[in-house]
Amino acid sequence: MKAGRALWTWVAACAAGAGLVLLAAGRDWVTVTYGARAVPVSAAELAPALGPAAWAALAAVVAVLATRGLWRRIVGVAMALCGAGVIAAAVSGGRPDAGLAIAAEHAPMAAKATDVVQIAAPLVWPVLAGAGGLLLLAGGVVAALRGGRWPGMSERYDRQGPGREGAARASAGGAQTDRELWDAIDLGADPTADPEGEIPAAPRENREKGGGGR
Template structure:
């Protein structure tokens, strides 16, 4: 016989396999939502910031109009966009996966976020701000912040993802109980026989 847990202490629900049940406590649900929102916000911020002006140089030409060259973070490090798209897709996958797969996905998101932050620093260091003004600092910093948000969401998934509920599990169709299936299968032949008997007697079964 198992001794009852002391009163006042939370008891973690367990699955039949002995692992903690997904989404057993409000705390795990909050961390799940936090990770998804962090990855979504970080990916969106990265995609926006990396396509803004990071550098603006003006070449003055005698007798001709000035030639302005504008470069973005994506121009300098194109793979930043790819990592942001991976993070965006990964945020959605955090809702569909579960268990070990979700923890592995968390590790991928952690690496993607770290890569974005490092790539933003490298892109900014390689560009001459020129006449971009405050934008030359604002957008690289925003890109780094987006990468850190993604990394934080990935870290939460890597550490706690096996405790989170699979959002699609509640919508799975469950088979009808055996008693209901048996009752329906037994009743259908009887109804058919009654209809044929009515026809044999000359009765209209539709009345």
């Protein structure tokens, strides 16, 4: 796989991982029922690190595109740490009894009034968050190990320009062409007669006169 294609495949995978984490971070993970009252507990309460870690990973994706060399590897390590943090938060917040204490704080009267407690903790959201964290972890490791081979954003503009040496040669060539054009005009040549824009040759007798005058 070419370096440019590998880079954009990596960007898509990391963006998908961060999207999964953000999707799971906006849902209720646990619902505790006290008799007839249901108390939902959100992911923001069970795993508050999910949202910040996902946004930090997205910022790291942009940083990888904007940096090269050692800095790109450092950003890759930071992204891997974000992914590991997401996985740990998903495992900790996805436990069935993780939201029991938080639900009791939300409804203390209901928690004291009944001993019948039901806990519903679907695993779909913690699993999605863990999968997103795994993608971010893998993306960070890949960026740290292989990111130095990927092209940078500035290389596109570097390839388009002629460079300093090329510009200097073009400038010198342009100056020499202008000088030849004015010399041909001084010797009686008509530069408008050539549709191709090439420098016309001066008439022979005018060149001889010009050469003789010099």
